[in-house]
Amino acid sequence: MHFKKISGFVLFALIMLAGCKTQKGKFEFLHPESGKRVAYGEQVIVKLNFPSTSLDSVVYSIDGQAYLTKKDTSSIVLDTKKIGYGDRSLSAKLYAQGKEDIAYSNIIVLPSSAKNYAFKVVNEYPHDSKAYTQGLQYADGVLYETTGNPSHLQEQGVVTSLRKVDLKTGNVLKMEKPTGFFGEGMTIVGNRIVFLSWEKNKGFFYDKSSFEKVGEFNYEKSQEGWGVTYDGTQLIKSDGSHQLFFLNAQTGKEEHSVAVYDENGPVRSLNELEYIDGKVYANIYGQDIIVIIDPKTGVVEGRINLVGLYSDGRKTEDNEMNGIAYDGQGKRLFVTGKLWPKLYEIELLER
Known part of the structure; x- marks a missing residue:
């Protein structure tokens, strides 16, 4: 019984470790979450989860149009007054070690009350x-x-x-x-x-x-x-x-x-x-x-x-x-x- 308990714990630990490795390796938006509603004029922080700190560049786009290119993993800020009202698609394309990866999100920019x-x-x-x-x-x-x-x-x-x-x-x-x-x-x-x-x-x-x-x-x-x-x-x-x-x-x-x-x-x-x-x-x-x-x-x-x-x-x-x-x-x-x-x-x- 004691051996089975230790084996079960080890198996659980291995699963958790694998999950952490998978999450760490996934290129995705951490913020904003997809579908987030924001008020027009609000400053929106955009933060990504990077699989590695080693990269050539990352290109941020709004509705398919390039918005900003960076060469590090730091977050950026979107000015909603510059991107307009409505559903805005966000994407980030990562270039690293000769490979490409892309992540997606979106925000909905809403006006003040009518x-x-x-x-x-x-x-x-x-x-x-x-x-x-x-x-x-x-x-x-x-x-x-x-x-x-x-x-x-x-x-x-x-x-x-x-x-x-x-x-x-x-x-x-x-x-x-x-x-x-x-x-x-x-x-x-x-x-x-x-x-x-x-x-x-x-x-x-x-x-x-x-x-x-x-x-x-x-x-x-x-x-x-x-x-x-x-x-x-x-x-x-x-x-x-x-x-x-x-x-x-x-x-x-x-x-x-x-x-x-x-x-x-x-x-x-x-x-x-x-x-x-x-x-x-x-x-x-x-x-x-x-x-x-x-x-x-x-x-x-x-x-x-x-x-x-x-x-x-x-x-x-x-x-x-x-x-x-x-x-x-x-x-x-x-x-x-x-x-x-x-x-x-x-x-x-x-x-």
């Missing part, structure tokens, strides 16, 4: 309760609206459509009912209307006066169409993720993207969009929330809580808030939703 807003209803207007609203814009003293057609609602007269609507009465002044796709967001660029399909991987250009289709474009990395707006230079498109995609306004070709983050992390389900005074206002699908985004950085700077705006007889499905329009001259903000009987003019109240 401003919170409540609302006050200024006016109420009639809205077609069969309009499954997907896109909305105010221009020329009227509303332009696009709608979708869920299959379970088509027998009730819910259709994909492009509309011109009188604001005060809710009357439809002009309508086109395209077929073959589920209608989504829209925006206006000069004398053309940009109208997105949901899953057909295509967007369409329509003549603003005649409502005739005059062109189309294919989606690229953003393979679904949700919302779209125009900043005066580029189209800005959402696809239900936490990304905003910037497209050439004349061709629809995708040019770049930005990830959207608030103080809690990525903000997903970005839906209908409206460009207002340099910011992107976005419905969050399934919530009575509009976020206000800086399109240059992807930072959520504001959050509008619209819970309680429309509740009487509202269903849990097919009545989602969706639709933001802005009268730039009159400084009026309008919101509505899918199959809502009213459209609301609201004023924001900072909390």
Whole structure:
């Protein structure tokens, strides 16, 4: 028995020794741990576990771009103000004795807390309760609206459509009912209307006066169409993720993207969009929330809580808030939703 106990202890010691040797020999990040959340402006210490103090060099990279080269094992410091917001991939490539090794980690750089807003209803207007609203814009003293057609609602007269609507009465002044796709967001660029399909991987250009289709474009990395707006230079498109995609306004070709983050992390389900005074206002699908985004950085700077705006007889499905329009001259903000009987003019109240 005594011999077995000693053998067991020796075996345990050998296992521990082997484990220590394995750990000592592994080139990896000790800090920061993968997925660490840090505040924008924070200084992040980067420390690696080196298999040996003998090395030629180690190259640190951020998102695949070389950041710093060192020839010793000392730690480095990242300035998050220089690397920007969002999920940042970190890597370190070790060169030693004619060999290479690489280690990976990542951090998520988050902004400060967004401003919170409540609302006050200024006016109420009639809205077609069969309009499954997907896109909305105010221009020329009227509303332009696009709608979708869920299959379970088509027998009730819910259709994909492009509309011109009188604001005060809710009357439809002009309508086109395209077929073959589920209608989504829209925006206006000069004398053309940009109208997105949901899953057909295509967007369409329509003549603003005649409502005739005059062109189309294919989606690229953003393979679904949700919302779209125009900043005066580029189209800005959402696809239900936490990304905003910037497209050439004349061709629809995708040019770049930005990830959207608030103080809690990525903000997903970005839906209908409206460009207002340099910011992107976005419905969050399934919530009575509009976020206000800086399109240059992807930072959520504001959050509008619209819970309680429309509740009487509202269903849990097919009545989602969706639709933001802005009268730039009159400084009026309008919101509505899918199959809502009213459209609301609201004023924001900072909390």
